[in-house]
Amino acid sequence: MNSLSLTNVPSFVERRNEILRVDGLGDVRVDTAFGGDSFVIASAADLGIEIRPENGRRIAQIGRALCDAANAQWRFEHPTLPDWTHFSFAYLTGPLDEVDGVLTSRNACAIKPGKVDRSPTGTGCSALLALMHERGDIVVGQEYRARSIIDSVFDCAIVDTTAVGDRSAVIPRIRGRAWVYGTSQYYLDPRDPWPSGYRVADTWPSAH
Secondary structure: OOOEEEEOOOEEEEEEEEEEEEOOOEEEEEEEEEOOOEEEEEEOOOOOOOOOHHHHHHHHHHHHHHHHHHHHHOOOOOOOOOOOOOOOEEEEEOOOEEEOOEEEEEEEEEEOOOEEOOOOOHHHHHHHHHHHHHHOOOOOOOEEEEEOOOOOEEEEEEEEEEEEOOEEEEEEEEEEOOOOOOOOOOOOOOOOOOOOOOOOOOOOOOOO
């Protein structure tokens, strides 16, 4: 099977086992982590939902509520990126199992305004690997297979440990497949007197 592999940025846990007050859901136990983007991570079972395609709409709604609540009540703190103060996504996790000696779970990344990622989400997997490592669920070099809501797969591992500022961090490796859906070509005609486009006064109609 052809695949691509990338080594992601150092990923770390920001908050552990915090209680987040969420409108319509009550008190929810969550973790927050960074894996190239900032995540609120919660157990799907704790929220009374299974990660299945037929639950996609509800998962998206829950994810948005989690993110909105976290951004309203907390400030994300990145040790070396002081302007990064928000939570971007919610990551709902399924139970961690072991199949043929490989750790695996099905997870869902909820994206505003109401979408669920078709993939296991590379940044989400990276954030989850950091959390799993801190919990003692996975060690450096151990394989982890992430499955999405539609069972697309990323094969992941922690290749090393490091630090981000004063926080312990992991270096994740993510491997997956992609498919080509089309190609496009763009040309600049050397005879075109405006090859970089043009600018005049604003001609767009006013909204008022």
